[in-house]
Amino acid sequence: MDHIAFGDTPLSRCHFYKRVCDLPATVDSPHLGRIIMKAEHVWALILPAHLGQAVKTYMQHHGSDIGPILSHPRSNRWTLLVRPDIPDDARLFAEMFRLNVSVVRTGGTVALPSPVDNGAQFRRWIEAPRCTFRPSGLVVVDAIRACSGLYRPVKRWTAHV
Structure with missing residues (x-):
């Protein structure tokens, strides 16, 4: 989808x-x-x-499937499309804000690559969508934490008998 194929229009792409x-x-x-x-x-x-690149690599190395990822070259940002399972938690949003991560929840808007974009100047797919799969938002948040050095694994206590 990084090139304009014959007949690829905004309407056909949207479809x-x-x-x-x-x-x-x-x-x-x-x-x-x-x-x-x-x-x-x-x-x-x-x-x-x-x-975003670190998160993608981390998830691949840890056996997580990668979903659609798009790049915004002019702003040097990536957008990862995820399932809507991130809890409404002010501490979590503050943590992500400190890492310069925005969470686009219900009601928000995301611009997707269009065949009329000037080449790859505006938006382009890093991992193009090919089906309905999207990773869990919580899995991606955990990968962001791990790549930012903020990951704190949960201690598991075992009873000694």
Whole structure:
């Protein structure tokens, strides 16, 4: 999806996002061809690209499946699309804020790559969506913590008999 194929239009791309990937995408501005997704049953984590790369590598090395990831080259940020299982916890959001990570929850908006974007200048897929899979938001948050040096594994106590 990094190149414009014959017949690839904002409308056809949006149709693919909806039917194949179950992403609630719409063409935001028909004359501009921008594609957006309202966060509903899909949320997003937006983070610095260097942290996104570390998270992707960490998850792959720890056996976690990677879901759709897009890059915003001009702002040097990545967006990871996730399942909406991140709890509404002020401490968690403050922790992510300190790491320059934004959580896009229900009602938020995410811009998706469109065939009319100027090459890969605006948005491009790092891992393109190919199906409806998205990783757990909590799994991605744990990977962010691990890559930021904030991961504190839960102590497991065992009874001695």
